[in-house]
Amino acid sequence: MAMAGHRVSLLMATVAMLLAGCKEEAAAAQEGLALPSGRPVSFLDIVTDTAGAAGATARFRFIDTTLQQGEDRSEDMQALCDTYALGRVDGMVPAPQQIVITLADRELPYGEAHPEAVQFFEAYGIKNGSCIWEIF
Numbered sequence: 645m646a647m648a649g650h651r652v653s654l655l656m657a658t659v660a661m662l663l664a665g666c667k668e669e670a671a672a673a674q675e676g677l678a679l680p681s682g683r684p685v686s687f688l689d690i691v692t693d694t695a696g697a698a699g700a701t702a703r704f705r706f707i708d709t710t711l712q713q714g715e716d717r718s719e720d721m722q723a724l725c726d727t728y729a730l731g732r733v734d735g736m737v738p739a740p741q742q743i744v745i746t747l748a749d750r751e752l753p754y755g756e757a758h759p760e761a762v763q764f765f766e767a768y769g770i771k772n773g774s775c776i777w778e779i780f
Contacts, residue, residue, distance in 0.1 A: 677728060679720040683708055685747065687728070691754050692736060698769065698778075702740040703754075704729040711749040711762045718777075721745045721766040725775035733770065743768045743775060 677685050691703040706724060711717070729743045749762040768775035 677706070677724070679723055681717065681720050683710060683717075683720065685720070685724070688748075688751060689754075690732070692740070694755075696742045696744065696767070698742040698767075700736075700738040700740045701742045701744055702729065702733050702736060703744040703746060704732075705746040705748065705754070707749070707751055708747050709749055711747055711764070713762050717747055717764055718766065721747060721764065722768075722775065722777065725766075725768045729768075730770070730773070730775055740770065742778070743770060 677687065679685060685706045685708045688705040688707050691705065692701070694703075695701060704724065708717075724745050724747075725743050729745065733740045733743065745766050745768070747764045750758075752758055752761055752763070767778045769778050770776075
């Protein structure tokens, strides 16, 4: 009986830690993130269930309602990889070999195209604890 109580306590502690992580992600989504451009972005979600060209891939999706077609946001996307995504891939199973950063001007379901939507994608390899830009 004591072993069952220990398992329940362990399960409750695990659930509490997961909920705390969800609260952290929700807070980041509501607060917006600081970028080199000074433009506001909000975290949307992480997609980890589809492989990329390099194998396991973590796709971090962000919304910037001011995003315009043709602008250069490469510095912002590098910063999102370095300061946001990289610290969140530790412990993912399988371990991502690549991070993809997506900026979109609106929330869209993953994998769906929308003719009026503006979306930018950049891919980064993970090498020696750094995000290394890759041609995508």
